[in-house]
Amino acid sequence: MATAQVSISPEALKASQHSERSPDPCIVVIFGASGDLTKRKLLPALYHLEQAGNLPENFAVVGVARRPLGQTFAEEMKEGIESGGGVDAAEDDLQPFVDRIRYHQMNFDDDKGYAGLKGLLAEMDGQLGTQGNRLFYLATAPEYFSDIIRFLGEHGMAQPEELRPEERTSWVRVVIEKPFGHDLESAKALNDEVNKVFHEDQVFRIDHYLGKETVQNILVFRFANGIFENVWNRNYIDHIEITAAETIGIEGRGPFYEKAGALRDVMQNHVMELLSFVTMEPPVSFEASAVRAEKIKVYRAIKPIHFADTVRGQYGPGIVDGKAVAGYREEDRVHPRSQTETYAALRVEIENWRWAGVPIYLRVGKRMAKRVTEITIQFRQPPLLLFKDTNGKCMEGITSNVISMRIQPDEGIALRFEAKVPGPTMCISPVDMNFNYSEAFGVSSANGYERLLLDAMLGDGTLFSHRDGVEATWALMTPVLEHWAKNPIKDLPNYAAGTWGPTTGDALMEMDGRKWRKL
Numbered sequence: 392m393a394t395a396q397v398s399i400s401p402e403a404l405k406a407s408q409h410s411e412r413s414p415d416p417c418i419v420v421i422f423g424a425s426g427d428l429t430k431r432k433l434l435p436a437l438y439h440l441e442q443a444g445n446l447p448e449n450f451a452v453v454g455v456a457r458r459p460l461g462q463t464f465a466e467e468m469k470e471g472i473e474s475g476g477g478v479d480a481a482e483d484d485l486q487p488f489v490d491r492i493r494y495h496q497m498n499f500d501d502d503k504g505y506a507g508l509k510g511l512l513a514e515m516d517g518q519l520g521t522q523g524n525r526l527f528y529l530a531t532a533p534e535y536f537s538d539i540i541r542f543l544g545e546h547g548m549a550q551p552e553e554l555r556p557e558e559r560t561s562w563v564r565v566v567i568e569k570p571f572g573h574d575l576e577s578a579k580a581l582n583d584e585v586n587k588v589f590h591e592d593q594v595f596r597i598d599h600y601l602g603k604e605t606v607q608n609i610l611v612f613r614f615a616n617g618i619f620e621n622v623w624n625r626n627y628i629d630h631i632e633i634t635a636a637e638t639i640g641i642e643g644r645g646p647f648y649e650k651a652g653a654l655r656d657v658m659q660n661h662v663m664e665l666l667s668f669v670t671m672e673p674p675v676s677f678e679a680s681a682v683r684a685e686k687i688k689v690y691r692a693i694k695p696i697h698f699a700d701t702v703r704g705q706y707g708p709g710i711v712d713g714k715a716v717a718g719y720r721e722e723d724r725v726h727p728r729s730q731t732e733t734y735a736a737l738r739v740e741i742e743n744w745r746w747a748g749v750p751i752y753l754r755v756g757k758r759m760a761k762r763v764t765e766i767t768i769q770f771r772q773p774p775l776l777l778f779k780d781t782n783g784k785c786m787e788g789i790t791s792n793v794i795s796m797r798i799q800p801d802e803g804i805a806l807r808f809e810a811k812v813p814g815p816t817m818c819i820s821p822v823d824m825n826f827n828y829s830e831a832f833g834v835s836s837a838n839g840y841e842r843l844l845l846d847a848m849l850g851d852g853t854l855f856s857h858r859d860g861v862e863a864t865w866a867l868m869t870p871v872l873e874h875w876a877k878n879p880i881k882d883l884p885n886y887a888a889g890t891w892g893p894t895t896g897d898a899l900m901e902m903d904g905r906k907w908r909k910l
């Protein structure tokens with residue numbers, strides 16, 4: 392196994408952790424702050440930004456939620472930051488950061504609550520010098536998004552206070568968590584509501600996958616290297632696979648997952664984002680409008696998905712990591728005859744000059760055999776005429792070249808190629824050349840939220856979804872969802888927890904004479 396040698400100096404590596412751009416003083420206001428996301432991801436990410444010197448001096452966080460948490464909120468967040476990793480209890484003094492965390496209790500549909508919030512933010516501007524800049528973060532259940540947006544508009548909180556745009560010295564932005572809608576119609580309706588109140592430039596639809604280093608590295612790998620782009624097309628590539636497999640189940644999120652399912656929860660957003668990065672044309676620059684435009688072109692070039700090219704599955708009881716686990720239908724607050732899919736696989740094709748005729752297989756699933764998100768680029772088989780007469784026995788298993796991009800865990804990239812096995816006969820065997828992120832750079836990759844929160848504070852939308860992109864992916868998924876809803880399947884559950892999904896998922900590739908890569 393060969394490992395990539397890195398030539399970046401320790402100083403340059405350290406400098407890369409620090410953003411050259413520094414956000415303006417601001418307040419991050421998190422709606423739905425009593426939820427898991429705030430404690431486990433958002434606050435640890437903000438603290439890591441602070442540690443790296445990437446937050447402005449005048450900065451504060453306000454958590455907004457319905458529960459009467461008061462002072463205990465900041466303490467709970469402190470615990471979240473400590474258990475979120477990257478904090479050395481003996482050395483780090485969290486208190487100055489924790490002192491900048493406030494809590495505002497309100498119902499999301501309560502008019503008075505917004506008036507109170509507006510007052511609190513103005514008061515904090517006076518005390519902390521946050522200059523009227525606001526980053527509203529909607530981390531609530533999706534059914535509250537519309538209300539919050541509308542009330543922020545009605546209370547004059549969606550725009551900076553000054554009236555004339557050229558006079559504005561402060562900014563207001565809104566980050567909206569997924570799921571953004573549950574089908575095309577609802578996504579369009581939500582987009583309309585959002586854009587009635589916020590200008591599109593103020594809107595940051597977040598998909599945390601885009602904050603992952605390995606996902607951003609797809610673009611660097613393709614466009615900062617001269618040798619790959621020439622073969623990145625239908626002439627050389629046989630097919631592409633994207634797998635996002637998880638070993639966890641639904642983690643107590645029964646009511647959410649029952650309405651979502653694997654296609655809505657992971658395929659429509661995370662996997663489609665990965666697909667766009669792998670297949671898009673080089674953008675003219677790394678600016679938001681240029682990158683988003685290329686992504687949207689890819690989505691629009693995907694052929695409508697044949698129902699025969701779709702597979703769904705649901706896990707039954709099984710063994711995961713050596714432990715017996717319940718089936719989906721036995722999970723808390725899940726219907727005992729639920730039709731919700733916990734596994735989905737699709738075969739899609741992009742109808743453009745680069746990709747026509749190259750099948751792309753996508754699969755996502757919960758309670759699978761292994762936690763792994765990987766993109767596999769399988770190249771065409773060379774003619775091999777040269778080696779056809781060599782010892783048949785040791786020619787077994789000749790494989791095509793593969794570039795695999797490991798998004799998580801064990802982040803990295805590997806190239807599989809054939810090599811001569813040492814010895815007097817001409818034996819050939821596949822070998823892997825590996826680049827492993829943490830070994831090469833000696834740093835573990837940050838949780839995606841750090842980069843995305845920083846970008847949102849800086850007003851950089853490159854790694855966020857545009858309304859057209861979200862609608863384009865829903866346009867692809869909605870007919871599949873409608874077809875599935877009308878055609879329940881009888882044999883659910885159809886895979887045991889801890890396996891690679893239903894046999895129909897394997898058949899999707901087998902009918903093309905292919906197999907999922909062993910991960």
Ligand code: BG6
Binds near residue numbers: 599
């Ligand atoms: C979330 C989904 O968006 O992504 C979860 O709602 C899923 O169901 C999660 O588990 C996966 O994210 P990650 O970063 O753990 O791969």
